[in-house]
Amino acid sequence: MQKIFFLFLLGGILRTSEAQNLPIDFESNQHTFSVFGGTEFNRVKDPLRPNNNVALFTNTAGSAFEGAFIDLQNGIVLDSSKKLYFSLYHAQGDSFTFHIKLEQSTVNEPEVYIQKTFKTSTWHTDSFDFSKANVVGSDAPINAKGTYKRLTLFFEANELKSGTYHLDDIKGFVRFGGSQQNAGVTHYGKLVWADEFDYSGKPKAENWHPQVIPPNNGGWFNGEIQHYTDKLDNAYVSDGSMKIVLKKERYTYDNSTKDYTSARLNSKFAFTYGRVDVRAKLPAGSGVWPAIWTLGTNVGETGNYWGRNAQTVGWPKCGEMDIMESWGHNPRYVSSAVHTQARFGGVETGGTFLPDPYNDYHVYSLVWSPEKLMFFVDSAEIYTYQPDVLTADNWPFTKDQYILLNIAVLPQVASNFDSSRMEIDYVRVYQQGEDSGTLNAESIKTEKTGFIYPNPVQDKIFIEDINNYGAYALLDMGGREIQSGSLEGLDGIEVSELGSGMYHLRLSDGAEAAGSTGEVYFRVIKE
Numbered sequence: 001m002q003k004i005f006f007l008f009l010l011g012g013i014l015r016t017s018e019a020q021n022l023p024i025d026f027e028s029n030q031h032t033f034s035v036f037g038g039t040e041f042n043r044v045k046d047p048l049r050p051n052n053n054v055a056l057f058t059n060t061a062g063s064a065f066e067g068a069f070i071d072l073q074n075g076i077v078l079d080s081s082k083k084l085y086f087s088l089y090h091a092q093g094d095s096f097t098f099h100i101k102l103e104q105s106t107v108n109e110p111e112v113y114i115q116k117t118f119k120t121s122t123w124h125t126d127s128f129d130f131s132k133a134n135v136v137g138s139d140a141p142i143n144a145k146g147t148y149k150r151l152t153l154f155f156e157a158n159e160l161k162s163g164t165y166h167l168d169d170i171k172g173f174v175r176f177g178g179s180q181q182n183a184g185v186t187h188y189g190k191l192v193w194a195d196e197f198d199y200s201g202k203p204k205a206e207n208w209h210p211q212v213i214p215p216n217n218g219g220w221f222n223g224e225i226q227h228y229t230d231k232l233d234n235a236y237v238s239d240g241s242m243k244i245v246l247k248k249e250r251y252t253y254d255n256s257t258k259d260y261t262s263a264r265l266n267s268k269f270a271f272t273y274g275r276v277d278v279r280a281k282l283p284a285g286s287g288v289w290p291a292i293w294t295l296g297t298n299v300g301e302t303g304n305y306w307g308r309n310a311q312t313v314g315w316p317k318c319g320e321m322d323i324m325e326s327w328g329h330n331p332r333y334v335s336s337a338v339h340t341q342a343r344f345g346g347v348e349t350g351g352t353f354l355p356d357p358y359n360d361y362h363v364y365s366l367v368w369s370p371e372k373l374m375f376f377v378d379s380a381e382i383y384t385y386q387p388d389v390l391t392a393d394n395w396p397f398t399k400d401q402y403i404l405l406n407i408a409v410l411p412q413v414a415s416n417f418d419s420s421r422m423e424i425d426y427v428r429v430y431q432q433g434e435d436s437g438t439l440n441a442e443s444i445k446t447e448k449t450g451f452i453y454p455n456p457v458q459d460k461i462f463i464e465d466i467n468n469y470g471a472y473a474l475l476d477m478g479g480r481e482i483q484s485g486s487l488e489g490l491d492g493i494e495v496s497e498l499g500s501g502m503y504h505l506r507l508s509d510g511a512e513a514a515g516s517t518g519e520v521y522f523r524v525i526k527e
Contacts (some may be wrong), residue, residue: 003207009177009222013194015337018088019153020032020070020072020073021072021073021074021214022072022076022170022171023169023170023171023379024070024169024170024171025168025169025378025379026043026054026055026168027052027360027361027362027363027378028052028354028355028360028362028378029043029051029355030378031055031073032070033057033068033069033070033153034068034069034070034261035056035066035067035068036063036066036067036068036069036091037062037063037065037066037067038059038061038062038066038069039057039059039060039068039312040057040058040060040061040154040332040356041055041056041057041058041068042054042055042056042058043055043056044166046166046168047089047091047166048089048123049123049277049280049363049426049527050161050256051240051241051425052168052361053102053276053360053496054089054166054167054362055167055168055341056155056165057155057164057165057166057167057168057211058162058163058164058165059155059156059161059162059163059164059165060162061160061161061162062294063477064157064158064159064160065154065157065158066154067099067152067153067154067155067157068151068152068153069103069150069153070151070152071104071149071150071151072149072150072272073153073238074147074434075106075147075148075149076102076147076148076151077147078102078130078144078145078146078147078148079145079146079147082130082131082143082144083127083128083129083130083436083462084100084127084128084130084170084171084405085125085126085127085169085170085171085453085454086100086125086126086127086128086168086169086171086463087124087125087126087167087168087169087281087458088118088120088123088124088125088126088165088166088167089120089122089123089124089165089167089168090119090121090163090164090165090166090327091121091162091164091166092118092119092164093119094119094154095117095119096117096119096156096163096165097115097116097117097118097154097155097157097159098116098117098118098154098155098158098165098488099113099114099115099117099153099154099155099157100113100114100115100128100152100153101113101136101150101151101152101153101154102144102148102150102151102152103132103148103149103150103151103152104148104149104150105146105147105148105149106146106147106148106149107145107146107147109144109145109329110135110136110137110142111135111136111137112130112134112135112136112142112144112148113132113133113134113422114128114129114130114132114133114134115154115157116128122459122496123166123168123458123459124131124459124460125169125454125457125459125460125462126457126460126490127355127453127491128491130143130144130232131143131144133306134314138514139253147253153167156439160394168313169454171453173452174189174479178234181437186367186369187432188273188274188275188367188430188431189428189430190430190431190432190523191428191429191455191525192271192274192429192430192431192523193267193269193271193428193429193524194426194427194428194429194502194525195207195208195242195426195427195525196426196456196500196501196502196525197237197240197242197357197424197425197426198240198500198501198527199237200238201232201236201237201335202232202236203234203235203236203237203242203325203341204236205266206268207267207268207269208235208265208266208267208268208306208407209265209266209267209268210228210229210230210235210263210264210265210266210307211228211264211265211266211301211302211303211304211404212227212228212229212230212253212264213254213302213303214227214228214253214256214302214303215252215301215303216300218254218255218256219256219258219431220408221351222408222410223291223410223411224232224408224409224410225258225259225409225410225411225413226246226260226261226262226407226408226409227251227253227256227258227260227261228260228261228262228263228264228406229251229253229261229262229263230263230371231261231263231492233245233247234246234247234261234262234263235263235265238326240425241423241424241425242423242424243421243422243423243424244262244263244265244290244406244407244422244424245262245263245407245419245420245421246260246261246262246288246407246409246419246420246421246423247260247262247418247419248260248418248419249261260409260413262406262407262408262409263405263406263407264404264405264406265404265405265406266304266305266306266402266403266404266425267401267402267403267404268305268402269308269402269429270297270369270401270402271400271401271431272398272399272400273350273368273369273370273431273432274367274368274396274429274430274431274432275365275367275368275369275429275430275431276294276323276365276366276403276427276428276429276430277363277364277365277426277427277428277430278292278323278324278363278364278365278424278427278428279361279362279363279364279424279426280292280324280327280361280362280364280422280424280425281357281358281359281360281361281362281422281423282334282358282422283328283358283407283420283421283422284358284420285328285329285378285413285414285417285420286328286329286412286413286414286417287328287329287409287410287413287414287417288327288328288382288409288410288413288417288420288456289325289326289327289328289407289408289409289410290300290324290325290326290406290407290408290422291324291325291404291405291406291407291408292322292323292325292364292403292404292405293320293321293322293323293324293325293403293404294320294323294366294401294402294403294404295315295318295319295401295402295404296313296319296320296321296396296400296401297318297399297400297401298311298313298317298318298401299312299313299314299315299318299404300314300318301315302314305402305403313396315339315344315503316341316344317340317341317396318341318396319338319339319340319396319397319399319401320338320339320340320344321338321366321368321373321401322335322336322337322338323336323364323365323366323375323396324336324377326357328413329412332353332354332356332357333351333353333354334348334351334352334354334357334364334377335350335351335352335383336349336350336351336366336375336383336384337350337383337386337442338350338373340393340394340395340396341394341396342391342393342394343390343392345472346454348360348439349383350375350382350383350384351382351383352377352380352382355375361425362377362378363376363377363378364376364377365377365379365506368397368401370398371386371390372384372385372386373385373386373397386424387429401478403427403429404428405422405424407420407421409420428525434464452505452522452524454479455522455524455525456524456525456526456527457495457524457525457526457527458496458527459494459495459496460492460493460494460495460496460527461492461493461495461498461505461524462491462492463487463492463493463507468509469487469507469508469509469520470479470486470488470508470509470515471484471485471486471487471507471508471509472484472485472486472487472493472505472506472507473491473505473507474495474498474503474504474505474506474507475503475504475505475506476501476503476504482503483495483498487507493505494523495526498526499526500526500527501525501526502523502524502525502526503523503524503525503526504522504523504524505521505522505523505524506520507520507521507522508523
């Protein structure tokens, strides 16, 4: 191919990017590309998946080498993983070339690139392996290494051709825990529980308990003025997401009448340690108080799913982790907090302002390890709780907690308020283990770690650093085999024809029966 070491002489840079990091997602304005040569960059609604925001790159045929780049504060660390993953969609449906170039090595390594030809009229997930890259200027093959600070993209490089190209989820794996963006974060990669809301009607009864009995003499704590109900119009699933709706309506429960209704859902799953990801849009309005949070199963609160028993300690001894709270009187601000016997009520919090959390999805996350709690919005850390010395009063987080989703309303609600809703795309819980994360070395004959990616998946599952397995099978949650084949020569397992839902992926040596020691299982979500 033609040499491309002079690319940035071609046309002026039209947009300047701030230092950013992997993974690159477009749910907010956090990741912005600079463009040159005629390319246009915009963050847009996904044309095929309306719950997502994605990048749209438009070639205007302004130059044979028009493209875009982003500068990454921590860089792409090829010594952690050689592969870079991404998702592409080209509405025109014709074949096109996609080219990734890595620049600005921190150890004076040469600039490198990979280019492939794609033809896809739907979203396609793929990867570039930079152990098989080429040197810019000579095209010599190279096993690239070190850290590169700049990532540059080209669609139809060396072609004077117009077109539109959607891109999403540029990611790389870090092999030894944590992430490229958040050093020191405990890695939880095994998906143990999820609700993808890929159905319609009431929230699944096997996943959620509607908490409706007021625990405080016919009302709720904190001065809340709503009743929580189990009505369909306060909590329902449609179009791939769950809606919790706060409404102005007169409603009586157990001889107590209030002017607002909402829903408060308890997860029927509880866990100790792990990561929680909730992707949501928030309700708006003065006095409106949405929350994504957890309580200890030993709280013993009236009407909750987990009841009371000899282990009940009440609040705040049970511990509370507020993954996301937002108050309508402080628009666009979201925060996280922790409540314990040692600190409760008006406690220290961490938070951030978001451009539009009411119309844009954001991922609100908690990473709960044995020594600290870390809270994130779109992978950006906003708060960490880590006592210097752990005691029973400041660290009750050694026992199971369950997830709560609700919208409360306070007396300062506007008089003209009618309704508002929280829209939740998914709730996912991860823990340490073999599924969809680092594999236990004891279960792999070569004692190497490995990964599958992406999870959830749309069209192809990639397997990295798991070389001693020769065959695969996809099983439904009842254990029935849906799809199987050899791994030899495959760069990924095609799953585009699978229906949405949860599956098990079994990798085996291909020579032994199911249940042998030469197997490993992953849990996979198909979107």
